[in-house]
Amino acid sequence: MKKIEAIIKPFKLDDVRQALSDIGVTGMTAIEVKGFGRQKGHTELYRGAEYVIDFLPKVKLDVIISEDRVDACIEAISNAARTGKIGDGKIFVSAIEEVVRIRTGEKGADAI
DSSP states (O other): OEEEEEEEOGGGHHHHHHHHHHTTOOOOEEEEEEEOSTTOOEEEEETTEEEEEOSEEEEEEEEEEOGGGHHHHHHHHHHHHOOSSTTOEEEEEEEOOOOBOTTTOOBGGGGO
């Protein structure tokens, strides 16, 4: 099993959720986060004063899937989240040793 973590722009969340649903992903977790990468934030004017916005709003998605579906999941997220502009985000893939469904006690692939 693999865990896919994706950091995306907030307005792309619905597109990514639909793309994952289209390939059969049945569950995911979305968390509102703030961060920056190469884009390093920006400045904004508010009531005549200039403010530096270092941390930009992002959404972090966590998806646990079987190893044979990793490439399809990465492709779906990449295609749906891409705007072609800086700050589109990143995808991280890591190994998951065990999954347990609390309600039933199912383990492994049955618990996904």
